[in-house]
Amino acid sequence: MMTVTMRESNGRSGHDADRAPPARQPATPPVNAIANPPAEPKRPGRGFGLLFAELKRRHALASRPQPDGVETPASKLLLAEFASLAFPWGYAARHGKPKVAPTDSPRSVMLLPGFGSHPWRMAAMRRALARAGHSVTDWGLGWNLGASEDRFERLLSRIERVSRAEGRKIVLVGWSLGGVFAREAAKALPDHVEMVVTMGTPFSGDMHGNNAWRIYHWLVGHSVDKPPVGEDFSAKPPVPTVALWSASDGVIHRHCACGRPGERDLSVAVRCTHMGFAWHPVAIETVARVLDAPPGMLETSKAKT
Numbered sequence: 001m002m003t004v005t006m007r008e009s010n011g012r013s014g015h016d017a018d019r020a021p022p023a024r025q026p027a028t029p030p031v032n033a034i035a036n037p038p039a040e041p042k043r044p045g046r047g048f049g050l051l052f053a054e055l056k057r058r059h060a061l062a063s064r065p066q067p068d069g070v071e072t073p074a075s076k077l078l079l080a081e082f083a084s085l086a087f088p089w090g091y092a093a094r095h096g097k098p099k100v101a102p103t104d105s106p107r108s109v110m111l112l113p114g115f116g117s118h119p120w121r122m123a124a125m126r127r128a129l130a131r132a133g134h135s136v137t138d139w140g141l142g143w144n145l146g147a148s149e150d151r152f153e154r155l156l157s158r159i160e161r162v163s164r165a166e167g168r169k170i171v172l173v174g175w176s177l178g179g180v181f182a183r184e185a186a187k188a189l190p191d192h193v194e195m196v197v198t199m200g201t202p203f204s205g206d207m208h209g210n211n212a213w214r215i216y217h218w219l220v221g222h223s224v225d226k227p228p229v230g231e232d233f234s235a236k237p238p239v240p241t242v243a244l245w246s247a248s249d250g251v252i253h254r255h256c257a258c259g260r261p262g263e264r265d266l267s268v269a270v271r272c273t274h275m276g277f278a279w280h281p282v283a284i285e286t287v288a289r290v291l292d293a294p295p296g297m298l299e300t301s302k303a304k305t
Contacts, residue, residue: 112175
């Protein structure tokens with residue numbers, strides 16, 4: 001009698017069905033996973049640690065002692081500065097409107113604001129010079145938040161664009177730190193800058209000769225004597241340069257803003273506060289007179305400075 005061998009429906013014999021399946025080999029990790037293991041997750045609070053370290057560094061900068069022999073404006077002068085900063089329209093109304101006659105030699109003018117200021121602070125000067133017939137624009141960078149390589153490069157680009165659009169060189173009028181930018185820009189772009197006018201700008205002597213360097217260190221994070229823009233602020237630009245200064249300036253010492261012969265072509269004393277350089281009628285009228293001066297005025301005035 002013949003025996004028929006039964007097979008499972010899957011085609012394997014019963015003997016094969018009882019056999020255990022081969023052991024599964026563990027997967028081999030990819031080569032990239034071995035060469036580049038996943039980065040460890042950042043520890044919580046690391047960002048706060050970096051922020052604390054930066055604040056500590058800036059505090060150390062701001063806490064430096066005043067260099068020996070470097071004078072700053074008298075503290076009593078700061079009272080008028082705070083008042084004119086808090087109530088600029090009241091001070092402007094008290095001193096009246098600037099009297100600026102129409103110009104016979106219209107120029108292209110760019111206004112550069114001071115540290116921590118916006119171009120609107122110089123709006124009174126812009127309107128007065130525009131009414132006189134000058135083509136006036138601002139630096140186009142918004143708030144002046146301190147010296148940086150990026151901000152300086154963008155300023156140079158704007159000066160070139162405005163100069164080409166106007167078809168002539170432009171006059172840079174810089175207030176405080178804006179004047180430092182103006183002087184350094186004129187050194188870099190003498191073919192696009194006609195003249196530089198600084199107002200209460202600390203370009204001469206020790207850069208600690210002012211009442212604002214500690215605040216600057218806190219807010220910007222670099223020392224005033226090691227800025228990322230320029231090397232020698234006292235070196236005169238290769239264009240006519242006029243320095244406006246005030247004995248009533250409560251922020252920048254008058255010697256730093258006046259400069260020495262050879263560091264500028266002409267220095268002019270103005271009776272106003274440091275904040276007043278942006279809006280005071282006397283400051284605006286002085287800038288207008290400088291713009292209207294004949295080409296040889298600066299050369300003939302060197303012996304008087």
